Amino acid sequence: MGGINVEGLTSTPFGTVARLRRPWPALSYAVTGVMPELPEVETIRRGLAPALEGASFTKVELRRRDLRFPFPRSFAKRLEGAEVTALGRRAKYLVGELDSGDVLVIHLGMTGRFVVEESTDGPKRRFEPGRFYDDTERIAAHDHVVFHLSTGKRVIYNDARRFGFMTLVKRDELDAHPLFHGLGIEPIGNEFGAEALVGLFAGKMRPLKSALLDQRLIAGLGNIYVSEALFRAGLSPRRAANTLAGKGALARARREALAEAIRRVLAEAIEKGGSTLRDYAKADGERGAFQHEFRAYGREGEACLRAGCRGTIARLVQSGRSTFFCRICQK
Numbered sequence: 498m499g500g501i502n503v504e505g506l507t508s509t510p511f512g513t514v515a516r517l518r519r520p521w522p523a524l525s526y527a528v529t530g531v532m533p534e535l536p537e538v539e540t541i542r543r544g545l546a547p548a549l550e551g552a553s554f555t556k557v558e559l560r561r562r563d564l565r566f567p568f569p570r571s572f573a574k575r576l577e578g579a580e581v582t583a584l585g586r587r588a589k590y591l592v593g594e595l596d597s598g599d600v601l602v603i604h605l606g607m608t609g610r611f612v613v614e615e616s617t618d619g620p621k622r623r624f625e626p627g628r629f630y631d632d633t634e635r636i637a638a639h640d641h642v643v644f645h646l647s648t649g650k651r652v653i654y655n656d657a658r659r660f661g662f663m664t665l666v667k668r669d670e671l672d673a674h675p676l677f678h679g680l681g682i683e684p685i686g687n688e689f690g691a692e693a694l695v696g697l698f699a700g701k702m703r704p705l706k707s708a709l710l711d712q713r714l715i716a717g718l719g720n721i722y723v724s725e726a727l728f729r730a731g732l733s734p735r736r737a738a739n740t741l742a743g744k745g746a747l748a749r750a751r752r753e754a755l756a757e758a759i760r761r762v763l764a765e766a767i768e769k770g771g772s773t774l775r776d777y778a779k780a781d782g783e784r785g786a787f788q789h790e791f792r793a794y795g796r797e798g799e800a801c802l803r804a805g806c807r808g809t810i811a812r813l814v815q816s817g818r819s820t821f822f823c824r825i826c827q828k
């Protein structure tokens with residue numbers, strides 16, 4: 498995803514904006530640890546959908562002019578009166594379809610989170626769908642957008658670091674939009690599977706890890722879950738991607754193992770996110786129940802968890818991102 502800042506000019510995914518907000522963050526991963534990946538965004542989508550779908554926006558309060566990028570012109574006005582017909586997800590974007598013909602696109606950046614307030618009358622019940630990335634308390638000063646709904650609920654967007662953004666796109670322009678144009682297949686969608694990997698990896702000599710992170714091939718698969726899936730599939734992140742695309746039995750076994758590992762890793766993460774949702778009545782201000790249970794990611798120097806393997810998890814930097822893997826059992 499684009500977004501580079503040069504002096505006085507910001508290139509956004511929606512064109513060039515002549516306003517500098519702040520330089521590209523250098524601190525990111527080390528400071529906040531886990532950033533939302535596909536399972537986190539999907540969990541948030543599932544938590545928000547019951548509040549948003551079928552409701553219309555009675556008022557949209559913008560407490561700032563921008564997040565990572567400025568809000569589009571007339572953002573609040575275009576939303577007010579519109580009904581959310583469906584809340585979907587594409588890669589790591591929440592995609593709210595509106596009966597006005599617009600689509601509300603939201604990216605959570607690193608610290609974007611939502612709070613749903615059940616009622617504006619009487620004692621408020623709040624819940625926060627999906628809370629993974631950060632232990633910090635939500636600070637009201639970082640409540641940047643408040644969506645007032647026809648149901649009396651309020652959906653509040655809070656983002657301490659403001660690397661998230663929102664925009665509106667005409668529904669019939671969505672596929673051609675710079676954010677979505679050229680995005681690869683969804684790893685939890687029906688198109689994805691071992692046979693899809695043949696077409697994606699054929700002729701690709703690059704390392705498997707970098708092919709899996711390529712959003713033009715598979716959309717929304719991030720660094721953490723790629724490391725986890727490769728570990729489970731017993732495949733080295735350095736192996737050439739095309740070694741999974743061949744006609745032979747070995748290539749087929751590798752791609753079947755990988756496709757299965759990707760599906761499982763994502764499904765388990767979403768399921769664990771779901772356990773947070775079930776607890777949401779008491780979730781406001783409390784730490785979510787979700788704990789990442791990684792077998793490889795972040796375990797550098799620790800013993801490999803594969804039964805019978807005496808290896809140690811190593812860390813390797815590929816395309817600027819850390820890969821965690823076992824040199825013994827990942828071939």
Ligand SMILES: [Zn+2]
Nearest residue numbers: 801806823826
């Ligand atoms: Zn091992």
